Structures are given as C-alpha cells and as structure tokens.
Amino acid sequence: MKRLIVAVVAFAVVASLAILPAFASGKSASGPLSFGIHRYERHAASNAETSLSCEYPVFGASVAGEAINGTILASIIKIIPGPESAPPAATLDEAATRFIDEYEKFRASHKEYLYTWEAMVTGEVLLDQPRLVTVSIDSYVFTGGAHGMTLTQNMVFDAATGKQLGLADFFAPGFETALDKLIDSRFRQMRGLTPGDALTGEKGGLFENVIRHNENFAMTGSGIRFLYNQYDIAPYAAGQITIDLSFDELKGILR
Structure with missing residues (x-):
C-alpha cells in the first residue's frame, strides 16, 4: 500500500535571551513580532472522519514576518504529499485537495479498506523575542498500517530579517x-x-x-x-x- 506522510504540524517559537551568542547578520529587530493563529480544515466527501486540520501561527505584516510565514507554509506544503509527478502545490488548499484526492482514489480502488486518514496541525508561539525566533514543527499522520508517523522539524530565524539560520550562523568555522x-x-x-x-x-x-x-x-x-x-x-x-x-x-x- 502506498503510504502518504502528511504533516501534522505544531509550532513552538523560542527566542533568544541576552545570553544568546551573536549570529552572522548582527541585526536586531525593534521588538517582538506580532502573530495570530490561522485555522484550516478539510474533510473527505466520502468519509468525514478523513480530514486535514491545521492551526498554526502567522506572523504580522512585516518583511521578517512575511519571510517567516513563507518558510513555514512552504515546509508544510512540502511534507504533504500529492501525485508523484505533480509539481509542488502552490497553496495549503491545493495541498489539502491533493491529500483528500489521494485518499478517495485509494478507497475507490480498495473497496475493503476501512481505515480513515487523519492529519492534525496545531501551533503555538511560546516565545517571540526581538533577536531570534525558533519554530518547532511537530507532525503526526495516520494513513493506515501498524502506526502513524511523528516528525519534528525545527527552524531558527533572524527576527529582524526573517532569514532562516543554520548552524554556520552560530558556530565558528571548523566547529x-x-x-x-x-x-x-x-x-x-x-x-x-x-x-x-x-x-x-x-x-x-x-x-x-x-x-x-x-x-x-x-x-x-x-x-x-x-x-x-x-x-x-x-x-x-x-x-x-x-x-x-x-x-x-x-x-x-x-x-
């Protein structure tokens, strides 16, 4: 059976305090980034228990906020699978449609299939400081089989620019x-x-x-x-x- 790994995403934002090391950009935001919680839900027409639901933070309109939002959304879309030959979905709605369609196609070709597919997305901003933001994406999906899959992806951002940072931004060369x-x-x-x-x-x-x-x-x-x-x-x-x-x-x- 073809297994689909779909993001069930939870976001945890942890920011730096005064003891954090300097990073490459050396820039600092003027204050914490504002954010709200976006909620999204889709259900399969043939079985309402098969669903994709999302609840995740969206940062306010600023250069940094929009950059962080774009990275978060791209990460969600990338994890939600669709047809192998299809290009990446452009929106969360398109990605959700592909997920539901894959379930409907599989169910139509496997009449004996009784399982539902479920993907849940929850998000929470824990801390949002002027210099640094860490976003933790927790995911779980069940599409049949012995067990579902749990994944976590962490992303660290420069709060002034929204740039995603890597280890090389924090560590000296040769670390x-x-x-x-x-x-x-x-x-x-x-x-x-x-x-x-x-x-x-x-x-x-x-x-x-x-x-x-x-x-x-x-x-x-x-x-x-x-x-x-x-x-x-x-x-x-x-x-x-x-x-x-x-x-x-x-x-x-x-x-």
Whole structure:
C-alpha cells in the first residue's frame, strides 16, 4: 500500500535571551513580532472522519514576518504529499485537495479498506523575542498500517530579517568535530554508556556506532537542542532523541 506522510504540524517559537551568542547578520529587530493563529480544515466527501486540520501561527505584516510565514507554509506544503509527478502545490488548499484526492482514489480502488486518514496541525508561539525566533514543527499522520508517523522539524530565524539560520550562523568555522564530540558525550551520559561502549546494540540503540550533529536544531534560552526523529538514527520504537547542550558547554566553538 502506498503510504502518504502528511504533516501534522505544531509550532513552538523560542527566542533568544541576552545570553544568546551573536549570529552572522548582527541585526536586531525593534521588538517582538506580532502573530495570530490561522485555522484550516478539510474533510473527505466520502468519509468525514478523513480530514486535514491545521492551526498554526502567522506572523504580522512585516518583511521578517512575511519571510517567516513563507518558510513555514512552504515546509508544510512540502511534507504533504500529492501525485508523484505533480509539481509542488502552490497553496495549503491545493495541498489539502491533493491529500483528500489521494485518499478517495485509494478507497475507490480498495473497496475493503476501512481505515480513515487523519492529519492534525496545531501551533503555538511560546516565545517571540526581538533577536531570534525558533519554530518547532511537530507532525503526526495516520494513513493506515501498524502506526502513524511523528516528525519534528525545527527552524531558527533572524527576527529582524526573517532569514532562516543554520548552524554556520552560530558556530565558528571548523566547529563540526568538537560539536560531534559534545553530542556523543551527552548521548552516552543519557544512556549510561562509557566512552568505550558501542552506541549500537540494546543499550545504545542506534543504527550505527556514531552520532553526529544535524540541522534539526532549536535555539532555546539556555542553549541548543538537537532533535533526531524516529528512523533518523534509531528504530521507530526508540522514539525521538533530543540532545541539549548549554551555551556554557558550547562557548569554545560559538561565534
């Protein structure tokens, strides 16, 4: 059965405090960005329990706000699948129509199919500070099978410009090896592993005997959080893995 992975998105916005390191642009917004909550819902005509519902923050009309909104919406649309040969949907409504159409087509060709498809989107702005905004997109979808899928995508923005930032905007050149060592050490601490223990096997639980940084990170008021989704580095049963590192631990490699 063709599986569709559809975003069920929850947004958490976490902004920097005075202790946050400087980032590449060096700019600062004049104040927190205003925002509201957008709600959207669609149901399949043949089965109203099959639905796509969204509730997520939309930032106010400003250069930064519009840039952040565009990135958020593009991320949602990108995750919602449609026909493989079709170009990306231009709007959320178009993406939702494709999702519903895929369900209707599958149900029409599988008369015995009894499951409903459900995608729920919820959003919340936790903090919105002048310098930095972190958006966490949590997603879940069920389209049949043994279980649904949960995903989280973090995005960090310059609150003055709306530009999405990457690790290179916060860390000094050549940071990779040192950062990976810190992540490895924290993971071992979390799992009760010694420096010589393998990261695989029953205790470590990873696919490979290594854990590295990724770009799925969130800036928080006290440091940086790295998140690994199910199947990224470990089996589904392991759940999501998060690694939190404080600014004090990172000060040697931050800009």
